[in-house]
Amino acid sequence: MTRLFRSVSTYVALAIGLVGLAFILYAWRLPPFTSSVETTDNAYVRGQVTVISPQLAGYVAEVAVQDFAQVKQGQLLVRIDDRIFTQKRDQARATLAAQRAALANSEQARRAAEARLRQSEANVESVQATLRTAEANWGRIEPLRERGVVTQSSTDQSLMTLDQARASLAASQAAVDVAKQDVQTAIVNRQSLEAAVEGAEAAVQLAEIDLQNTRIVAPQDGRLGEVGARLGQYVAAGTQLLALxxxxxxxxxxxxxxxxxxLRIGQPVSFTVDALHHAAMTGHIERFSPAAGSEFSVIRAENATGNFVKIAQRLPVRIAIDARQPLAERLAPGMSVVVSVDTASPG
Incomplete structure (x- = not known):
């Protein structure tokens, strides 16, 4: 009886050992329990969460949305008091009008300078005609003076007229040079005023942009997180108001x-979502990360030490969610999922 009992105990212990060994082999996916399905619970739903912040400082004049609201692209979210920015825009417009008026005046000044140049050139022609007359008179009087036919006063008068005509010609030519410089000055001044007008136009556009930035709108369709903006709150540029x-x-x-x-790109993927009672959904591998997750950590591991323990690294794999699944619209960034990929499936 004792021998029989010992035999049964041996068989039971042996059976328990075999079951334990089988469990270990199954847990570690070792033969004969190897599988082509790779599974990980280190997986999460991701999305492009956009933090909405103002580009300028001011008091919050209106909060047009509430927590977790659905919004459309271009919809008003928060409005900052725009009175100061409206006045700055009007001031910039007034400066632009003044610069344009100065540019118009410079055009008139250029035309006046060109008219004075033409007048000076005409005066030179007139003086040249007078000089030719004086030279002709002197050419007639000078032979008569040598013969003593004309009086000394007539000779002096003719010579003085010739000298005056020559001096007038020099003065007229100088006036032409001055008029040319006036025209050039007007042209250069116009270029400066044109640059001032362009600067004033840019200032108006900047003021318009600042005024538009007082209206913070949704950059795209989506749902809001918790709205942190409060009516009457003073916010600075970069203050986090809400998330989209x-x-x-x-x-x-x-x-x-x-x-x-x-694992290959395009392989089908199945995953369960913890938040949806482990509901099953499908997708496919879209692309692989260019480096292991440890390479993107703030504090990277230093393996060049004497006490080294090899740890299997993890590589992020992006999985696209298949369309037209009833529960897909309930997925939210941050949810935990369990992903399974059958490596026997073609990519």
Missing amino acids: VPEQVWVVANFKETQLAG
């Missing part, structure tokens, strides 16, 4: 490097 979560989401699964050998 767009409708497009995906899954990022962090597989161990020992699981990556059979």
Whole structure:
């Protein structure tokens, strides 16, 4: 009887050992329990969460949305008091009008300078005609003076007229040079005023942009997070007012490097969502991260030490969620999922 009891105990212990060994082999996916399905629970739903901040400082005059609201692109979210920026825009417009008036005046000044130049050139022609007359008179009087036919006073008068005509010609030519410089000055001044007008136009555009930036609108369709803006609150540029979560989401699964050998782009993926009672959904591998997750950490591990323990690294894999799934619209960034990929499926 004792021998029989010992035999039964031996068989029971042996059975328990075999079951334990089988469990370990199954847990570690070792033969004969190897599988082509790779699974990880280090996976989460991701999305492009956009933090909305003002570009300028001021008091919040209106909060047009509430927490977790659905918004459309261009919809008003928050409005900052725009009175100061409206006055700055009007001031910039007035400066632009003054610069344009100065530019118009410079055009008139240029035309006046050109008219004075033409007048000076005409005066030179007139003086040249007078000089030719004086030279002709002197040419007639000078032979008569040598013969003593004309009086000395007539000779002196003719010579004085000739000298005056020559001096007038020099003065007229100098006046032409001055008029040319006046025209050039007007042209240069116009270029300066044109640059001033362009600067004033840019100032108006900047003022318009600042005025538009007092209206903070949704950059795209999506749902809002918690709205932090409060009526009457003073906000500075860069203050986080609220967050916008767009409708497009995906899954990022962090597989161990020992699981990556059979993964290919395009392979079908199945995953369950913890928040939806482990509801099953499908997707496909879209692309792989260019480096392991440890390479993007703020404090990177230093493996060049004497006490080294090898740890399997994880590589993020982006998974696109298949369209037209009833529960897809309930997925939100941050949800935990369990991802499974059959490496036997073609990519």
